[in-house]
Each structure stands twice: as C-alpha cells, then as structure tokens.
Amino acid sequence: MSKYILKFEKADSVKYVSHLDLIRVFDRAMRRAQLPMGYSQGFNPHPLMTFAHPLGVGVSSIGELVEITTAEHLQEKEFLNRLQEFMPVGFKLIDIKEIEGKNNFARLTSADYKINIEGKFPESDLVKSFNKLKEILIDKKTKSGIKETDIRPFILSFEGNMGVYMARLKTGAENLKPELFVKALEKYIPDFSPEWVQILRVQLNDGEGNSLF
C-alpha cells in the first residue's frame, strides 16, 4: 500500500457537491481510470480515502486536499495525470506528493478564504471596524447544540476592500466556517447588507502558516 496527498480544485457547480459525495466521485474516477484503489478489509470494504477539513456546500476551492491509499505503488505524476482524465468537469488536480504516516491533516489548523461580496456597503472602512471588535458573539453549532459563541479567537486575520476580502480562519477541531464569518460581518457592521456572496478556499495551513504544497 502507498499513500498520496492530492491537491485539487473544486470549481463552478461542483462546489455544490457535498463532502460525503466526494468520496464516491473519487472512488469511481479511480475505478474508471483502472488505478489500484486501496480498500479496507471486511464485509463492507470502503475506499481508503480522507479529505482534509470538509468544505461547506456552495464554497469553491483551489486548495482542497485528499489522501488516497493505493494498493500498488504509483509514479506520482502518472497517477495525477491518469486520474485527471477520468474526473468529472470542475475537479482539477493541481499537485501530488507521496507521504507516509497517519493523520497527516491534523496539523492543518487554519484556512485562507477569498470572499467576494456584492451588495450594500457602509461608508466607513468595514475591515477596520470589524478588526477593532474585542468580542464577536454569534450562534454557532457546537458539540452541545447551537450556542452563542465568541468567534473572535477563530479569526486569525481579515483584510481587503471594495467587496474583495481575504480571511484566515481556524479550521480543525476548533473551527469557523466562512459562511458564518460573513454572517458575523453582517451582524456587527451597520449599513452592510450582502446580496451575493462567493467564497473560495485558497489553501489550508499548518500552525506556522505554511501549506503542504
């Protein structure tokens, strides 16, 4: 068995393909490509495949990561090119590397998002006023149900202007979804009402802010 991490893009309509459905998409592409997918043992074998920090439905990405275990060793570039041929439109494989070990995604603790917004904006600097806030309370899903939570610690950085913004948010066990981040903006910034929002995940980072690729 060999392990690889692939970086891929989820563009256009396939951003509506849910995390659960992604497993099927990759498994079937591996089958069509006749690449030796690794499967778990047992009565109901499932493909050995893990995705890093699931994206919400409707969020696109140019920095998704999947770890695939194959039954045989493969040449990295050949694997990537062969699989790409059999992926549905909208999924672009960007990079690949062979890895070892377990829980390779655990050290990825933040994600960068590019957020495009159309709608009504305030006169004042939205980013400045938001960054000044000491506490940002918002209803958030937690293990014990929906609770009002201070999400300030989950926002690592936020910058931009004119409806185009970059945000670095925590991900992993303690995480903030970008959709919720936009909700918080809406709640705390007066005279701001977004009508059309597009979110793109750019990359996942480790504790030092470095990405795997």
Place this chain on the structure above:
Amino acid sequence: MNEYMTKKLDSVLPLVQKPARYIGGELNSIIKNADKITSRFAFCFPDVYEVGMSHLGMKILYHQLNRREDTWVERVFTPWDDMEMQMKENNIPLYGLESRDPLKEFDFVGFTLQYELSYSNILNMLKMADIPIYSKDRGENDPLICAGGPCAYNGEPIADFIDFFLLGEGEEIWEEVLDAYALHKKNGGSKKDFLLKIAREIQGIYVPSFYDVSYNNDGTVKEISINTEGVPEKIRKRIIVDMDKVYYPDAFVVPFMDIVHNRVMLEIFRGCIRGCRFCQAGMIYRPVREKSAENLCLAGENLISSTGYEEMSLSSLSTSDYTQFEKLANGLIDMAEKKKVSLSLPSLRIDNMSLDILKKVQTVRKSGLTFAPEAGTQRLRDVLNKGVTQEDILRSANMVFCEGWSNVKLYFMMGLPTETDEDIVGIARTGYSVLDCFKKCDSPKKANRINITVSVSSFVPKPFTPFQWEAQNPMEELVRKQQLLKDTIKTRAITYNYHMSKVSCLEGVFARGDRRLSKVIELACEKGCKFDGWDEFFKYDAWMEAFCEAGLEPEFYSRRKREFSEVLPWDMVDIGVTKAFLQRECEKAYRGETTPNCREKCSGCGAKSFGGGVCYE
C-alpha cells in the same frame, strides 16, 4: 451554459436541501452547442431527481437520441418544494439541467408517465416553466408538450394538456418523430400541420385533440370519434421486435449525490410470460423479447468501465424467467469478481434456479429472500393466475433456511376481486407456515432467529388487464380487512406492514379515468397539490374539493364495476393484446381457472401480431 441563470442559481442553491439535484454537469452528461441544434428536447421526469435519475427508460432515450447531431436532449426533474419556493421568489423559470436554458425555449417538452400520482407535478412543472397548461391555450412559439411511458396507454386524464402521446417503446418512434420535426422545421408550417403529419404517418402517435369523446347520461363514455381526417381509429403501440439490435447505452450519467438506484442496470428482456391478471405491465409489454446473454455481459462490462459504478443489477419483470439465466449469471459473477463490483439480482423466483448462484449474489446475502404470493389462499391465487403454490414457497423457504438465511419477505395484496375474509386470514396462515417451516428445519447451518415480513398493499384495478372492469374496494372495507389480518397475526416473528393510504383511491381514479379529469387535476394543482406519491405532500381533502368543484365523483371511476360492453375511455388504444382475450381471462378468473404461461402454451392473447418474441420461440 446560460450565464444569467447560473448567477441566479448561485444565489438560491446555498439555501436549499441537496443542491446537487439542480446543477447538472454529472459525469457522462451531454453538452452541445444549442445554436447548431434543430430539436431541443427537455426530457421531464415528474418527480424528484433521485427518483427520476434511477429510471432506466430515461437513460436509454437520453443517450440514444443525443447521438443525433440535430438533437439535444436535456434532463428535467421536479424541484423539491424548497427549491420551487426559491425559484418562484427569484423569478427563476424551470430549466434544462444541461444548458440551464428555460424550458420555454425548447422544441419538445416530454414527460414520462411512470405512475398516475405524478400528474399534479406535470402541471406544476409547466407552470414553473411559464408554459400555458392547456394545449388549446398554447401558441406557435410554445414548445410541443408530449408524454410517453406506461400511463400513456390511458393518458386521458391529462389529455387536455398534452399535444401528443407516444404509445409503447420509445427507441424507434422518437427517431421518426425527430426526423419528421427536422423536415417540418425546414419546410415550415403550423404546429397543427406537424401534429397531423405525425398522427397520420407514425404508428403509435396519439393526438388527443383529433379525437372527440361523448358521454351517456350516466357518465359512461358513449363514443370516441375522429374529428380529423386520416388519423387512425385505433392507435397501435410500438415495440422493438429484435432486442439484440436495439440501442443500449454504453454510458450512464453518474450522479454526484446518492439516488434510489445508483448502479449499472442491465435490461435483460421486455414483457413477462406469466400473465398475472392484476398486472398491467404483464399485458402492455407483451410479447416477451429477450436479449442474448453475450450482449448483456458485454454491455455490463462497458457500463462498468464508463461509469466506475461499484454495483450492477438486472432489470426485468421476472428475472428468473430469463431463458439464458445461468449463462448470464455466471458471466456476470465472473466479471463482478474481476472488477470488484457487487451484483444484485432482483425479482428472483428461487424455485427455478440454482442455489449456487443465489449464494454468490451479495444483495441476497444481505437482504434475505422475497416472495410475492400476492394472495393468501390457493383459490384466490388461481383467480389472479399467480402461478405460485404454498408448496413452492415452503420448498424454497426450507432450502434457504438450511443455508442459514433468516430474512424472508412476503408480499400480498388486499381488496382483490372475489376476495373473502378467508383469503385475508390466509395471508396470516401463509406467514405462519413459513414460520413452521423454519422451526422444523434441522440443518446445522440454520440461523438462531427468524424475521418474516408480511407486506400488504391495496389492489388498484388497471386498464388493459383482465381486471379492468372490476370495482376497487371502498376504504372502510380495506380498513376492516386490515384490522382482521392484524388480529390474526399474533407472533413477534412476523412483522406486518401495511401501507394504508388514501393515495391508492386517487391512483384508482386516474388509472381508469377519462378526459373530464383534466379539470380536476387543474383545480387540485391550484390548491397546491403536488408530489402526491409522497405522504408528506399528499392532500386528500384538497383533491376531494377539486372533484366536487369539477362536478365529478371519484367513486364513479374507482368503485364502479363496469359491464363488458361498456365503451372504455382507452378503447382507441391497441396494445396488441385484445379486449376479447382480457374478457376471457376475466371470466376464467371468476371460475378460478388458471392460464398457462406463454412458454407452456400460447393462449392467443393477440400480441403475436407484432411478429416476434416468445410467440415465435
């Protein structure tokens, strides 16, 4: 892809459940340049994506007709009500999944009629597409609205909405319609010219507006007459005579999300040799025509390669009646092993097949065995012409108990012609004798526990069956019988399932309905009726109000026993099987006489006139 619609959709899709239903772009879906297309065809399945995408007929026609350079077939399903609301609020018209262009821009909008309970969805979809629902109100620039599928054999309840019906199997007739349309577009002419041409020249085309229906004082049909010269008095269904020559797709659209039947499906034959008297499919698809095992194995392998599916299943009315079953099953089992694919074989009668094959099939291992005795006593089974005896069931049950299986499902119907309480109690007795059989089994492999499920549905008389003249049981009677059966089953080993629903009353009305029901459907749709096959949507009271306002009684259609001499609303349709045969079968049913299956002895049903299939084996 339509950019304007895409942007609009981006604002609503994050707000609805399962947005993958509405995006298209799945593997093997087909994108073309709309500017170069003569016929744009929106193939509509009037139910939600997961259901419609599981339908084999749609897959076949989609891939077949998209081979034509002049045609682009797109898929359309009924948006779930959350999406419907969003579309209404944001002025998004119903669109084709491939191009995202509004339905109004298409040449054909075609509905497949798989069950009567989808009629309200058809109207709702036309409304969402901003297309006038009545044929008479549509102009030259509106698409042609057409319909096919099993319910089209009596499409009368929706006759006022549909420009033309296609009767029978679609592969050849659609090619002819599209050829005619290309010519029509080149030469010019009105919609009516086109309809007249196809009605006159293409077998299987039924244009309801070319036929008038008059009624007697008691509400029965007096006469069905032609009002336009040259259209056929009787419209004869179409079939594919040689199943080995007909197109079968080498790719299926593979959905992103999970759907009801998410696998490769191989159609092994059409029709059924058995002739159960309640079964419409068994009559309308006659005669039986098989595909060869070699072709099927090849098709299976191709489809697995092109889709990447991990599961494959066979499709037919009665899998084990396939004459080359052993050969096919062994071929597929080998291939499945090689390709790491699991195989499921539905509707098996285990009495006539080898246990060896059964053991190799994964889904059987998981879900257990299924029998459909349909009735609880031999007498009533003979009335139905259901060629299963109690001994058959027990012999098979014993066989599988010895192998360690522990799940058995038994399917029955209630409200059948000539049924008495004895027959109802007989359902419970059948369950108990299977239980006894388990107790007596002394194989070392026998399971510790047994699970017998008895599932009962209510019988709905269907047109083109020997029971087409029968009355449906009133609701109160079904409730009483249901209680009786419940009281008779006193063991935990038997689980009793009864889906008691008012829905089957409605199904009964539309199955044998006439044109006057179009008004009822229109009114019900205005009252918000939709997805009637889904319990959470079904509005019985609204439907009853609609009947009342239209001045029609549902009981007239469902609960009335017809005379053999009555003119039936679907008498202008010729399915090959003759009315005389159906009447003969009905009379035999009353006498409790059975009819041999097509392979034992031909009973002269009339389907031989198509010149192929089992009639000439």
